[in-house]
Amino acid sequence: MISLKNVSYRYVGSKSDSIADFSMELSSGKIVGLLGANGAGKSTLLYLISGLLKAKSGDVDVNGYNPWDRSPEFLSQIFLVPEEIDLPAISLDAYVKAYSPFYPNFSEESLKEALFHFNLSSEIHLGALSMGQRKKAFLAFALACHTPVLLMDEPTNGLDIPGKSEFRKAVVKTMNDERTIIISTHQVRDLDQLLDHVTIMDNKGIKLDDSIANLQEKFVFGLAPVLPENGVIWSEPVMGGYAFMKMRTPDQPETEVNLEALFNYIYSNKQ
Amino acid sequence: MIQTDNRPIYVRLADQICDRILLDEYHKLERIPSVREYAVSQQVNPATAARAFEILERQGVIFNKRGLGFFVAESAVELIRKIRLETLLGEESELFFSRLAVLEVTPEQLRDMYSNYLTSQK
Amino acid sequence: MEKLNSKFSSKRFSDLMKAEFAVNKSNYIKLVIGVIGVFAAVALLISISAIIDINSLEHVSHLTGRSFEEAVKFKQSSHSNAYFGLSIVILSVGLTIIGSLTFSNLASKRQRISALMIPASQIEKFILRFIIYSIGGVISLLIGFFIGIGIIQIAYGGGALVINNITYYIEDFSISGTTAWILLALSGNSLYALGSSLWPKISWIKTWVIISAIEWLGAICLFFIASLHVVWKPFFMYLDDHIIGMIWTCIAALAIMNIACWVFAWVRYSKIQIIQRFMTK
Numbered sequence: 001m002i003s004l005k006n007v008s009y010r011y012v013g014s015k016s017d018s019i020a021d022f023s024m025e026l027s028s029g030k031i032v033g034l035l036g037a038n039g040a041g042k043s044t045l046l047y048l049i050s051g052l053l054k055a056k057s058g059d060v061d062v063n064g065y066n067p068w069d070r071s072p073e074f075l076s077q078i079f080l081v082p083e084e085i086d087l088p089a090i091s092l093d094a095y096v097k098a099y100s101p102f103y104p105n106f107s108e109e110s111l112k113e114a115l116f117h118f119n120l121s122s123e124i125h126l127g128a129l130s131m132g133q134r135k136k137a138f139l140a141f142a143l144a145c146h147t148p149v150l151l152m153d154e155p156t157n158g159l160d161i162p163g164k165s166e167f168r169k170a171v172v173k174t175m176n177d178e179r180t181i182i183i184s185t186h187q188v189r190d191l192d193q194l195l196d197h198v199t200i201m202d203n204k205g206i207k208l209d210d211s212i213a214n215l216q217e218k219f220v221f222g223l224a225p226v227l228p229e230n231g232v233i234w235s236e237p238v239m240g241g242y243a244f245m246k247m248r249t250p251d252q253p254e255t256e257v258n259l260e261a262l263f264n265y266i267y268s269n270k271q
Numbered sequence: 272m273i274q275t276d277n278r279p280i281y282v283r284l285a286d287q288i289c290d291r292i293l294l295d296e297y298h299k300l301e302r303i304p305s306v307r308e309y310a311v312s313q314q315v316n317p318a319t320a321a322r323a324f325e326i327l328e329r330q331g332v333i334f335n336k337r338g339l340g341f342f343v344a345e346s347a348v349e350l351i352r353k354i355r356l357e358t359l360l361g362e363e364s365e366l367f368f369s370r371l372a373v374l375e376v377t378p379e380q381l382r383d384m385y386s387n388y389l390t391s392q393k
Numbered sequence: 394m395e396k397l398n399s400k401f402s403s404k405r406f407s408d409l410m411k412a413e414f415a416v417n418k419s420n421y422i423k424l425v426i427g428v429i430g431v432f433a434a435v436a437l438l439i440s441i442s443a444i445i446d447i448n449s450l451e452h453v454s455h456l457t458g459r460s461f462e463e464a465v466k467f468k469q470s471s472h473s474n475a476y477f478g479l480s481i482v483i484l485s486v487g488l489t490i491i492g493s494l495t496f497s498n499l500a501s502k503r504q505r506i507s508a509l510m511i512p513a514s515q516i517e518k519f520i521l522r523f524i525i526y527s528i529g530g531v532i533s534l535l536i537g538f539f540i541g542i543g544i545i546q547i548a549y550g551g552g553a554l555v556i557n558n559i560t561y562y563i564e565d566f567s568i569s570g571t572t573a574w575i576l577l578a579l580s581g582n583s584l585y586a587l588g589s590s591l592w593p594k595i596s597w598i599k600t601w602v603i604i605s606a607i608e609w610l611g612a613i614c615l616f617f618i619a620s621l622h623v624v625w626k627p628f629f630m631y632l633d634d635h636i637i638g639m640i641w642t643c644i645a646a647l648a649i650m651n652i653a654c655w656v657f658a659w660v661r662y663s664k665i666q667i668i669q670r671f672m673t674k
Binding site for chain 2: 216221253254256
């Protein structure tokens with residue numbers, strides 16, 4: 001379980017908190033989407049959870065650990081896939097041999113499987129790969145470490161189209177009730193069918209933090225040539241008509257959450 | 272005219288499994304892929320896939336054998352047809368009939384149209 | 394016992410070391426070859442210049458009335474002195490350069506993420522850097538130094554010539570002088586290591602600028618103090634009476650400064666965040 005209680009963080013030299021008095025609780029077994037405009041602080045949140053940044057105030061707790069303590073036990077239970085990956089120019093074999101001893105749940109078989117999905121041979125040399133392939137190799141390793149917490153910052157950036165689909169499969173395969181995966185992204189379309197929880201941030205803080213199931217209960221998302229007469233809380237013209245959002249009444253059938261619409265709705269509300 | 276299916280993923284997945292049963296891809300009393308396998312092949316969250324299976328189990332279309340997985344029920348095909356017919360004649364037909372009524376279509380015209388349709392499909 | 398394992402585990406430490414060398418193998422090889430190469434190049438140049446210098450050998454022989462062989466020995470001796478002199482410079486500068494690389498693994502944001510997220514304790518990671526760049530630096534410089542000596546020995550056709558020079562130096566220097574010099578050289582390493590912890594990127598130049606600035610300030614302060622004749626004369630008299638004590642005070646001060654550098658480097662290291670005031674990107 002990941003919990004943040006009244007956490008604030010302010011960047012050095014900044015006039016205001018980039019995250020202020022924020023509280024959030026995530027039980028395990030969830031794939032969480034972290035959305036927000038550029039500069040909204042998505043990476044900040046990931047860094048606070050992984051202990052790379054110290055909260056100005058408040059408590060961060062990840063499975064009983066304070067990330068800032070950076071205890072080796074904590075670090076072996078968390079894996080961060082940053083947006084830009086730092087891979088040395090050595091063979092994948094050597095890389096895995098060097099770093100897998102630090103992760104007690106690492107599985108050689110999972111690695112082979114993930115590499116297979118990503119269409120990479122196990123005999124590759126990291127220096128000889130293209131950027132997209134390097135990302136895939138790193139993702140394969142990250143997934144094979146089977147850490148209870150997995151954080152990914154824009155994981156589908158740089159992946160080709162088959163790669164995005166391979167990525168989804170690999171993520172779903174690795175999922176279980178003890179894992180929490182947080183994916184920070186702009187590319188909602190790559191990932192929306194994977195998520196069961198959504199957190200939307202802007203530069204003033206967290207704007208929305210809810211499960212997909214709850215959102216399906218609360219809102220109706222639609223696409224129609226003409227806007228419904230009443231109850232529309234947000235709409236936007238799209239090809240052939242309008243995308244819209246309404247509050248849902250219990251008698252209405254549930255619709256799939258349109259994350260882009262939700263995002264735009266949240267951002268258009270200057271609350 | 273925008274044709275989109277914005278039903279939740281779990282509903283669409285359940286539908287897809289029903290389609291496969293009707294198309295005889297999954298035979299009665301045979302095992303269907305597990306929740307996990309389905310989630311991976313469709314690239315959806317396992318919880319979502321689990322919800323789809325839950326619906327089908329509740330409807331009686333599939334049943335669970337502990338430790339072995341999910342199986343197609345004996346009378347799954349009939350059950351699915353019945354459910355779909357109810358849905359068609361229920362919510363989905365409300366809108367259709369209301370439009371017909373506004374355009375003052377008579378029951379005879381409707382019957383003729385349906386007969387013609389069936390003939391042309393032969 | 395739990396806490397002890399959590400902070401330091403020999404298995405984890407050896408995994409960390411193996412990982413560090415596996416991942417950065419080519420960099421370390423380049424570094425060692427560079428160090429040895431510098432000494433070897435200097436040794437070769439000196440040996441060659443000694444051998445080529447035949448005209449001046451005849452001149453020396455003629456002037457001193459000694460044989461050609463003796464003149465050769467004399468020339469070789471003065472050239473190997475040059476080697477020692479140059480070695481001292483190389484060692485001192487080399488220690489600062491190696492010191493400035495101590496935290497080069499934290500230079501970019503990407504590298505910091507990798508380095509900080511490795512599941513080992515901060516102290517293990519810190520000690521590893523210390524061992525490689527302080528102890529390892531000294532050892533590789535010494536290896537380079539002795540390889541250079543070996544080259545000169547070979548060029549001079551063997552003989553105990555160069556070894557003699559070493560014993561000469563040791564006899565000439567007192568223990569306190571040698572200790573002081575060693576600590577001074579190590580200070581270069583420690584200071585630049587501290588600089589590396591503050592500014593891991595383009596560390597050597599930044600540290601050099603700050604140290605030079607401090608030295609300039611120190612020199613200016615000393616100048617003003619020196620102009621106070623009242624302070625100066627008694628100081629010199631005190632110095633004459635207590636020279637041995639003064640040297641050991643300096644040695645103690647140097648030792649403390651070395652330790653302080655590493656302590657401050659540790660404080661800085663243990664609090665490192667992915668985005669810091671002193672670091673740019």
